[in-house]
Amino acid sequence: MTKIRLIIIPLLGLLLCTLAIPAQAQAGIQLVSDAATLSFPNTATFAAEFKSGVNISSVVLEYGIDQLTCGTVIAKAFPQFTAAGDVKVTWAWDMRQSGSIPPGATVWWHWLVQDTNGTQFTSPTQTIIWLDSTHPWQAISGGNITLHYYDGGQSFGQALHDAAAQALVRLSKDVGISSDKPVDIYIYANTSDLKASILYEPSWVGGQAFPETNIVIIGVSTDQLDWGKSTEAHELTHVLVGHLTFSCLGFIPTWLNEGLAMYGEGGPAAAELSQFDQAKTSNQLLALSSLAGAFSDEANRANLSYTEAYSVVNYLIQTYGRDKMTALLISLRDGNTIDQALQSAYGFDTNGLEDVWRASIGAAPRVGTSNPTPVFTPTQVPTFIPIGAAPLAPAASTPRPTQAQPSVTPVASTQPPGPAPTPVPLPQQLGISPGVLTGIEFGLIGCILAIVVIAVPVIVTTRRRNRRPK
Template structure:
């Protein structure tokens, strides 16, 4: 019996040694990402002892607010053999680009001929140019990135951002849940060189889902830069407070809060608004819930009126109700339901009360509807994508993420056939060894029975 057991163990070890050799794990020799900002990023992987690797995949994405886990998937071409090299390029010109300062992550998956998957460690890289000598000033929840060789310039703008954040906290009660990164370029052109597909007059972009804003601020235009910082910071905070996969924030609320955040309407904007109040040419609230007009005069009125709508709510009902409104939008309520919950009236009721405050008659929708048709304008959602919001660069005058592809849960039928054809000899050897083992067992059993 001992002899029988020894033979059995020997043949089992001999049989499965072939499988063990074939399914040995590959080792990662190199796993890198090379930036060519802002055009592309190239991911590369080198594997050793990779004879058994049949497929390579790249999982990648960005760190941002999203509706669930968002992961894109790429199937790069790769060389085969004992060493494998895989390369894949993320072309930002095709995808629309990511905000400067975005954290990009990636992870490789390689699958052997038996269908077993292994993953490399997840790695991250900062999407930012190396042309400028970026410096960092940190103050509370503000991370101020700049490269202008003037510490007074940087300190002035950093302090203005901190002050704007404090103002928003005191007046409205809003604070970000994580630090906000400000990337300040020393000119509008430098900023435009870092992004794709935005209008040439763009002076600043806010990316609420990333907690990032970028602005081009000339050292000779600090006052405009300070106001723009406050405006864009408010967009980031409002986006953070109202982020929802179920609805959207009306434009009058987002832009009205942004103007409120920068200190309110200018004297020119206030005077222009009062002229329209006297002439009873203020706009319908339902119109201001959509995109603002491309017409400069109507756009100016849209911004100033939005501020006075938001200011009325805050001054009349306090910051707690404004926060409640934002929280209901975040929960997925439409603006009518959110206003009803926070204030006790819907949008039409708000309009009636607001107009009464300015001694205006009740709104006649029928007579006005043909005068104020909303037209989408890139100052609210530029071509770069819905994740950014933009302000004009003239003080007088928003990662995309590639669509995730479905993953494969198992090796396809074609892959199985291909594997069988490549490993026919191995299969025949294993079958032969097991047949031989069966014969030996039968002989030993017969011999023992004869005794």
């Protein structure tokens, strides 16, 4: 009996402790509400309410969009509030200050909260799609393409979807590039609807590729179906190439990027091919090394640049095949220069490529000394950078003045003024906040004391009894 008591009483104490610890843990910070509302295309407003048994002293919002990035720095915001046991906070992400994010991008956020006991709490990460809800969006999915549209009817949407899916198949078969998840294509009913979805875009914007978020947006009216098909294939190629070559190291020359996009859309129109033939005949073709940076603003020269870029890329694919093109892109992603990447994939550099390409189309030999100095101006301004986030690699398309609605890239953002980010303690792993651990520790200490208080007299009593003469 004595031995049983010796075992049972401490066990009972431990049991009571186990029951007591969750009660301690539940006394932390509670999430009452958490939501985001969109005022497209200007703001995303985050609002939440938290409760604690003591004053809440710190609330920080962490937010961003799902995209490829170079680093892991996270944007933070510090909403104003008065310390209390029940606090409501709101904070607006103002795109007019930060720059637009792509329509269809997935916005995520969560809150880091702390009270005066030192208890910390991280709310579950939530998401919302950044999209104009005034349009009755429909979606057609298949072939790793999700096409969103709201005008022109089902057959119009289906035709655009199928053209994009066919472009994906062609790019995978010929170039070796594909997407590991569906590319979202948003078809606006016209250019003005498209422009209304993005702030600070040039007046001639017709479509954009966002490789970091796997999104393409285009304004296509119902009488522009053929233009829409070729443009979405063009922008889709930019997304795939940008995704494959994404790194914080690499630089892809414009002739390769635009040449692949032209290949993706099926090649230049007859008028552009005719202009190219005339330039070849009159020995007016452009030096390939001069097409590494931004293409000319002058329409004829820009047209010739696109067609020549297509011709070179087409030569590489037709002559040397898909695998070498894939190897070239991967080599660029890994930070090699275009000359290094060409050498490793094909055994020649840019000038060597121009020589064999010129020979293949029957053009006059390259005049090395007359080559303009290459201008390595980025073909696009960097994609929007959230507050405090790491810089992104340049995105992947260039205005194509020859098209009725050329494609462009996102406009650079300016970072809004605000308090400098301050270090915030990391939330505990496994969903347990440090505050809860503090409660558990308190519970354990209390329980150990209780066990000592209960068990020690029992042990002492038992020993004393054992000493009694039998």
